[in-house]
Amino acid sequence: MDGKKRGCIGNVQSEEDHEMDFIRGPWTVEEDFKLINYIAIHGEGRWNSLARCAGLKRTGKSCRLRWLNYLRPDIRRGNITLEEQLLILELHSRWGNRWSKIAQHLPGRTDNEIKNYWRTRVQKHAKQLKCDVNSKQFKDTMRYLWMPRLVERIQAAAGSTTITTTTTAVVPSASVMGKDFSTQVTPSYTSENSSTATAASSESFEAQVSPVSDLTNCCNNGFQVTNNNNPNPDYNFQACSSQVDYYEHSLSAANYYNHGDGGCLDLQTNNYPMLDGADLSDNLLNAEDFLFLQQQFNFNM
């Protein structure tokens, strides 16, 4: 990685480096201690001088990054929760790779963490589906399959109580697999706030994710997945009269295996292991969804 070797002392090329050598690479406990102590007394800011005054042979940039991404007392550790995943998907669909902006709505999470989550989990699925993560197809898949699925799982985990998150539904001009459903389809999860209203107050929004029962009761809003050997590759998503059709498709399949990092459907109980408390947080799709989508994406390639 040419000039990017870490864990060494070397001449750094950034604009703030002069003749001084800076330490790069992983931080030691002692360095962390120095930084924390200094900030506790003097506060943040003026990172270059802070680094010098704290006795750290680090660039200001490096100190800032270490503090913001790791040492800050309000940093939240641990796995990204389902609610957070849902929020990330939602906010990313609205703002794209505006990580810091997205991070502002996930208290304790850093832009770096969210970015890493996106790259490792979400892009992984896009790769598996052999489609571009920025494609409309993939975005629609997130919106119409993954996000509703996350809502279900949140519901399951919460025991059917109303879940309050800071997410909102966006009602897009729906287009799934290249087919425009703008007049027939609205998202499979709903919100009290309209997208318009949300957009207008995007800096401070709060809405509710409807319970699953709302979802399944929300007829006229779903799309049905059908596969009756229609030779037209554009056929598979059809607006349908009942969202239950959609959920029946995606939830009732009894004979599938789950791909990759997920569990298998329990054929005795028809339960999804992902709902049984195991941390399968990146198991966004079940295998049937996955295989179906793979077919779809390959069809439309």
Added chain:
DNA sequence: AAAAGATCCAACCGCTATTGC
């Protein structure tokens, strides 16, 4: 048990925006 491959994430970089002189 060991090797190979996959995944995760801390930390780096370059670039742009903002601030202060």
Added chain:
DNA sequence: CGCAATAGCGGTTGGATCTTT
């Protein structure tokens, strides 16, 4: 206004760790 320093952002990388073979 112009310049330099600083702050912040998004993209990328390498090594540690985990998983699979």
